[in-house]
Amino acid sequence: MDLPINFITWMLSALPIIVLLVLMVRFQWGAAEATPIALAIVFTTAFLVFKAPINLVALESAKGIWNALIVLIVIWPAIFIYEVTHEAGAFEVFKNGMQKFSPNELLQVIAIGWVFVSFLQGVTGFGVPVAVGAPLLTGIGLVPLWAVVIPLLGHAWANTFGTLSVAWQALIFQTGITDVGLINSIALWAASFLWIFNVITGLSISWFYGKKEAVKKGLPAVLIISTIHGGGQLVLSQINQTVANFVMTCIALGVIFLLGKTKWYNQPWSIKNSRIMDRSKTVTTESTNPNEMNIHQAFTPYYALTLITLTILLIQPIKRFLGQLKFSFSFIETSTGYGVVNKAVDSYSAFSPLTHAGVFLLVAAFIGFFYFRSIKHIGKNRLGTIFMRTVEKTVPSTIAVVGLIVMSKVMGGTGQIEILAVGTANAMKGSYALVAPLVGVLGSFMTSSNMASNILFGKFQMTTASILNVPVETFLGAQTAGGAIGNTISPGNVILGTTTAGILGQEGKVLKTILPIAIASALFIGVILFVYLMIIQ
């Protein structure tokens, strides 16, 4: 491979990302409007600069559409479950019900925006925490923008070891490491970095709610939950990485309910002028009286979702049986004029519908629909209306998600993402540790997936560590932690939240809020890594 890695090719590779961010953050374009411009740039540079033949761009685009479909199969039912819950007037019930859990408004926000979404990431992933968390937060009275920002931040730390550890497994598989001691060492570094980010998110959520006063009030909860989340995951990662996140997010979910009964949080407490709360908000219902429903009834679709997910994913015989139904495409090998090869695959990104989070959401939504109808909280002949509202919300996000994933596939397939990573490493040389997590962030930003980021850059980080003669576990830990952080700003995830929170098109505002935290968190981890490497060397 003789891929030219210089300032010009680096800039041309970065151009679509820069244009995307500028259009969204500076000009406040929605992702659906900004993505086509970035995609057009990617197609142009692929042909004119990176010597990509038509069949390569076509096949990478086809892979992108296929990958996007798998993501969209989560988004569509996630919106549907939201519309069913909204139609039944259940969000008003959540709001009232949360008062019984704890009259402390900050703890309510922490419970849903951090603890519950982390639990969802532990079991499902694929954007479900953001898609489900955002409307629940608007339901308890958050301003929609913050209802998107908070679960995006709240769930991200759980990306590496969540979803039963798929991103972690991808990292280990991709690097080909089999030494158990080294694997545990990588897990130790990864879990340590993720703990740091977990503390940052807990404190950030409190800060957003009411700055210093809220941080002070929320500190006991943040410390206790973070010790369980981050500390517990760190300990378990040395025993069993697959369930390290799941077990701890389940425990945290139980503990947050207990915290609501303690003296810290069992009294009414709120900050009147909190910028994240919309005090005038009332949830309008179209056909029912929400006061007749209790919170457990209102939570029916989400209970169903949790039960279905746990049953299918944790009981291996059921998972294996349902997982037999798979769909995938084979792809031939393609290569660019610079020798970037995309190897042939017999079964590309196999889709197992019966074990896919999207199907769990769809089934849960229908269970919710029929249950709400049986208790007369959804009127007759409302399914069509709910369906149409779902379509209206999902179409723009569908276009954006397809565009973003096609863009990332073509960039990856033509070597542009490699140029960005290798070019950065070459420029930074001995200081590369500072930006090692940012490479992970880049991967997730482009692909909306910690797993994909690890697949893209796992090997690269390992090679860079060897060249710089630093312990490989440090860079791999930073890679996957960066990949987890990158999920907070990946446009695909942001769209999930803006769609379910009803603020589609405001992705730029969300990015503008989260971007500084994500970059600062990744850099902070980079600084820790850099200082550590300076000391040991």
Add this chain to the structure above:
Amino acid sequence: MENKFFKSKIGKQTISGVTLFVAFPFLYLGAHQGMDILSIIGLIAILISMGYTTYLGVGNK
């Protein structure tokens, strides 16, 4: 009712969205069968349908 839907912004966006998925067989078959013309049709379909989305969202503001 159908006409009304397809004349609305969401109706037009739906056509764009569907076009993206219609492009898939053109891209896939074009590359696998060595028929570049099919791949080109698929890529142009993606660009036009996505460009139309930008027009609907930004051009109409």
